[in-house]
Amino acid sequence: MLYLIGLGLGDAKDITVKGLDVVRGCSRVYLEAYTSVLTVGKEALEEFYGRSLILADREEVEQEADTILKGADVSDVAFLVVGDPFGATTHSDLILRATKLGIPYRVIHNASIxxxxxxxxxxxxxxxxxxxxxxxxxxxxxxxxxxxxxxxxxxxxxxxxxxxxxxxxxxxxxxxxxxxxxxxxxxxxxxxxxxxxxxxxxxxxxxxxxxxxxxxxxxxxxxxxxxxxxxxxxxxxxxxxxxxxxxxxxxxxxxxxxxxxxxxxxxxxxxxxxxxxxxxxx
Amino acid sequence: MLYLIGLGLGDAKDITVKGLDVVRGCSRVYLEAYTSVLTVGKEALEEFYGRSLILADREEVEQEADTILKGADVSDVAFLVVGDPFGATTHSDLILRATKLGIPYRVIHNASIxxxxxxxxxxxxxxxxxxxxxxxxxxxxxxxxxxxxxxxxxxxxxxxxxxxxxxxxxxxxxxxxxxxxxxxxxxxxxxxxxxxxxxxxxxxxxxxxxxxxxxxxxxxxxxxxxxxxxxxxxxxxxxxxxxxxxxxxxxxxxxxxxxxxxxxxxxxxxxxxxxxxxxxxx
Incomplete structure (x- = not known):
């Protein structure tokens, strides 16, 4: 399963309880690095979530979607987005790619600007x-x-x-x-x-x-x-x-x-x- | 402090980690009962939050705002809203009333429709x-x-x-x-x-x-x-x-x-x- 998870707008604790549960259970967790910023950095998120995150910039998401999605048909992969996954920037491209590969997805919404x-x-x-x-x-x-x-x-x-x-x-x-x-x-x-x-x-x-x-x-x-x-x-x-x-x-x-x-x-x-x-x- | 906390759109676990921390620490927690619905009821929320909630319908929020805000200058009171506190329905009236009474407020955002x-x-x-x-x-x-x-x-x-x-x-x-x-x-x-x-x-x-x-x-x-x-x-x-x-x-x-x-x-x-x-x- 591919999870697209909104992080909200403030700091590490603005993730939802549901989102945090998923982050902690996924085999790989990517952090979108191009649209927006939280008041805290990757390290603060990693410490709060208790796991490491992989930074993904826009170019990587567009060109290496298959790397991000690798194995998501048999295990869980999360893609973290500041704000909401369908806020100011949509992540339709990643969802469409997943769907073509037969990988199911779920969205965990959050506040957006x-x-x-x-x-x-x-x-x-x-x-x-x-x-x-x-x-x-x-x-x-x-x-x-x-x-x-x-x-x-x-x-x-x-x-x-x-x-x-x-x-x-x-x-x-x-x-x-x-x-x-x-x-x-x-x-x-x-x-x-x-x-x-x-x-x-x-x-x-x-x-x-x-x-x-x-x-x-x-x-x-x-x-x-x-x-x-x-x-x-x-x-x-x-x-x-x-x-x-x-x-x-x-x-x-x-x-x-x-x-x-x-x-x-x-x-x-x-x-x-x-x-x-x-x-x-x- | 008056906290206006968005619950998101799905179930009890769609509250943010920050929101849940506040709910557990407040002296009174109201649940707005008129705008929207989650897929779960008050009891499921109470069980997950580990505390009791006071239902507040539209009439009560409008007519008994002072009861809701009572003591919020010296302790913490939370007002829970399905979706986001400033989503489809705003809760400006409660904020304005609080401000007039000298009570500070904070908003914890969440996803809205x-x-x-x-x-x-x-x-x-x-x-x-x-x-x-x-x-x-x-x-x-x-x-x-x-x-x-x-x-x-x-x-x-x-x-x-x-x-x-x-x-x-x-x-x-x-x-x-x-x-x-x-x-x-x-x-x-x-x-x-x-x-x-x-x-x-x-x-x-x-x-x-x-x-x-x-x-x-x-x-x-x-x-x-x-x-x-x-x-x-x-x-x-x-x-x-x-x-x-x-x-x-x-x-x-x-x-x-x-x-x-x-x-x-x-x-x-x-x-x-x-x-x-x-x-x-x-």
Missing amino acids: MNAVGCCGLQLYKFGETVSIVFWTDTWRPESFFDKVKRNRHSGVHTLCLLGKSGSARSSYRGRKIYEPPRYMSVNQAAQQLLEIIQNHRERGEEPEVTEETLCVGLARVGAEDQQIAAGTLQQMRTVDLGGPLHSLIITGGSLHPLEMEMLSLFSIPESSSDSQSVNGR | MNAVGCCGLQLYKFGETVSIVFWTDTWRPESFFDKVKRNRHSGVHTLCLLGKSGSARSSYRGRKIYEPPRYMSVNQAAQQLLEIIQNHRERGEEPEVTEETLCVGLARVGAEDQQIAAGTLQQMRTVDLGGPLHSLIITGGSLHPLEMEMLSLFSIPESSSDSQSVNGR
Whole structure:
């Protein structure tokens, strides 16, 4: 059996009891190393689970699926995923490969950033399509995702923006694999790019549905002990200090339910603060 | 401290290790009794957790929040929620009440139907606004949610339909509280109502974006051992047999990614079958 097991978002103890039982009973356990991060590393997980884990990066999962699945028809193999196995990244490719090899699979779900962002008080059923904001380079500055944000806002629904990661790709130098340290986009950087896109729209004579004054929510390390949430304008998101990764940004849909407003007020950035505010949240 | 703890979707062992630790250490533990169901009852949870639980229905949470929160400033009180505390139903009211009383809170997230539906292979970031389909009565047959389905479909994004529950409200008879047994909407019933709405649109001379032939996915008991998934047309959803509650229905957004198509093919209803098909899923 192939088990796909979600680890949740915080630390080693965010695995479910069912998931932990399976991890301890499997012949091999892989840890997905490319999508997301917990607040703890592989070693902390190994210590808590009481067994060793095999790191699998994206390339390995895609190219060496058969190695991962080897023997899973006669013994149990687990594939651990930060968040939920069907959260921000799906693992359909591994499941399809297993199915073709006649290997049964089971999924043990957990919290994903896709549902845990509800902790800010915005209602999950009122979210529209999710977008990803990638790091711009000097020559590549994609804006197309902004159409989805505008469409969501026009429909009155919130947009969850998943923020990019770069540098995780490994390169080769004289046959040796080189891992670049990953770089995670902050809410500040995402807001900066959004503000530039809005400016570009204006220069083309368009007045976008999302402006500097649009109410947004910045979230950092959702599900972890030191989680932070800040509600304020997009302009405020450019400077709010939410600490280390992972960050996510929500662009609200406009008309909020009174309960949503009241919840966001728990996290609102003080009016008086200017640059580099520090915000406490849960 | 007030802890809001998600129980996930399957059985007692779907709680996280962190959640279980907290449950065992709290002075009082409430179990939310109104939104959703696990495959096991209160007694099974109590046995696994090794402690007693206090059932709290919607009315009690709304009217007796102060009783639930009593002493939470000096000891730990837990409020258990099937799925995630910020999933299909938010528990903002309890958090706001706690905050007003100066009681700190923490959320321990878990899988929600809002993210676990990704197990069918449709990509979560491509879902639009979620809708709820309620039981029609002879005199109350709301169709307004269908506008959201059409808008999602027009934008090419999927719609998760949460299916109604009725009869859970309690009534009073000579001062005694009477609980009606809850009734959960099946995928068949939801499809039947949708087909009638489509017919009504046609009678008004409109050709809706969603028709009998629109590709849908029916899901039952997501996250449980006997989970079932069926992919087929809306017409096929009218008769597919997915077993007991809880059911959810997804109306796809039209153009699917090849990986989405390939995943759905694992769950497709056989072409040859007509009424009352039985479908196996994971």
